[in-house]
Amino acid sequence: MTQAAEIVVEKLTKDYGTLRAVDQISFVVPKGQVVGFLGPNGAGKSTTIRMLTCYLPPTGGTATVAGHDIFFDSLAVREKVGYLPESAPVYTDMRVCEYLDFKARLRGMDRAKRQQRVDYVLDRCWLKDRRNSLIATLSKGYRQRVGIADALLHNPPVVVLDEPTVGLDPAQIREARKLIGELAGDHTVLLSTHILQEVELICQRVIVIARGKIVAQGTPEELKLKLAEGTMSPLRLVVDVRGPQEQVSSALAAMPGVTHVEVLSSGAACRLAIRGQAGADLRERVAQMIIQRGWALREMKVEGATLEEFFVQITDPAAIAAA
Amino acid sequence: MSVTMTLARRETTGLFYSPIAYVVMAIFLLFLGFFFGLLEFVPGQPAGMRQVFTLSRYALIFVVPLMTMGLLADEFKSGRIEMLRTSPITEVQIVLGKFGGAMMFYLALLACTLIYVALLVIYGRPDFGPLVSSYLGMILMGGMFIAIGLFYSSVTQNQIVAAMASMVTLLFLGIICGQVAPMLPELPLIGEGGRAALRWLAVETHMEDFAKGVIGTAHVVYFLGINALFLFLTYVVLESRKWR
DSSP states (O other), X not given: OOOOEEEEEEEEEEEETTEEEEEEEEEEEETTOEXXXXXXXXXXXXXXXXXXXXXXXXXXXXEEETTEETXXXXXXXXXXXXXXXXXXXXXXXXXXXXXXXXXXXXXXXXXXXXXXXXXXXXXXXXXXXXXXXXXXXXXXXXXXXXXXXXXXXXXXXXXXXXXXXXXXXXXXXXXXXXXXXXXXXXXXXXXXXXXXXXXXXXXXXEEEEETTEEEEEEOHHHHHHHHHHSSSOSOEEEEEXXXXXXXXXXXXXXXXXXXXXXEEEOXXXXXXXXXXXXXXXXXXXXXXXXXXXXXXXXXXXXXOOOHHHHHHHHTOHHHHHHO | OHHHHHHHHHHHHHHXXXXXXXXXXXXXXXXXXXXXXXXXXXXXXXSOOHHHHHHHHHHHHHHHHXXXXXXXXXXXXXXXXXXXXXXXXXXXXXXXXXXXXXXXXXXHHHHHTHHHHHHHHHHSOOOHHHHHHHHHHHHHHHHXXXXXXXXXXXXXXXXXXXXXXXXXXXXXXXXXXXXXXXXXXOOTTTHHHXXXXXXXXXXXXXXXHHHHXXXXXXXXXXXXXXXXXXXXXXXXXXXXXXXX
């Protein structure tokens, strides 16, 4: 049984003059899921998000959000979307409760509803004690919370957050992630970030975008498994060897079944990461080889694939150009 | 309608919160009050405010741009335009809301001058006809000035540029057309038709009747027409900026 798709994007394109910022991307966000939009800076995440929230008109392609076309029915889209822009712009000369009341009025809520919703989001976004503070006096973290509160104010079916945790301190980040995670189910969340942990922690699906194109899609686990699809094993063997770094590296690289050797640190003892072909377990052979050559093997450990490595690989400009 | 009202109220509150607005208001009233005391509120003078109205016209050429310069320029500069554009509101509502907000502030400014009327009533027997029509003229003129200021605020992110451009336009309409144009010799290109056109563009041509107590439709059309024109142009600019 397929889930209803809340956001459908088809060949969406955005050109800024001759620069193609978003190049015919297509993807689908199922209803009730938290989907992460991941990519390096300048990849086109914010541009795509701005098109979906009707801030920028697309140059080509179409998209529907909550059943409404972003170009022809943008007022309806905007009513159903709660959006936190990257810069979290708010009126700094207003108080927190005044600002939220203002936004609630813009969304056509009557007095009773406004009071109820403003109280609710103030509570949910941990702003109760800053209710009457002038926004100009708030730190970035608090202003971000006001922005999130604004996005949730009218209980929208779709919540779009552009880099929601940037600029927050670690405690605030943890709270924000908890809040976003709690939104799943009742709301469809599209969140853009370049912080990989975030994606692993809260997103059920990931769309990786680079240079305006989608380079990968799937659940975080699926993406990690994709590493194994290439000639590289998803596992990394890290060894700490006392010996001359260059000789150790070349000896390891020369071993059959080894595809990649990376030097992590060198000095009296060197630390190297070894990658092998898919399915190959190199541990015993590597240990034997090192000892036979007379070097001291101080540590050997196996590291699982991280999303970070996948990300670095997949967003490598050379790989994209070749694709 | 209520969206426009919400935007207008927010704008008025914002203007009252800004120190620039208070300083400008204070200088304006100080200037006017000084001349009121010097010229009108003098024993022997007829109980009226004609000269004060004329002077305030010139003062508003500088006051209104300072009031309107930030209306849209600041929204673009701060990035808040993104928040506005992604809310379920139309460009028309934004333009009318901004205009309405500035207009309410202007009306508050005018209301402060009612103290002069009160003084005239206490110490004299002013003729109410010209007073009422003069205030009406001021309101219409204010609307036109604000619309021009709002337009220039929409084309740039820089408030100073918006203020300067508005002042130049208002100087042209408010002073140059009226004072300088008749002094120009009959140039072959401009001719009599050109001179008449310049005379029509001049604000004072249309304010004269209001000062006398006459509310002429032709003059109302002038003010409302230019007001509407610049509001429309502002709307066009807002729409077109979406595409850049």
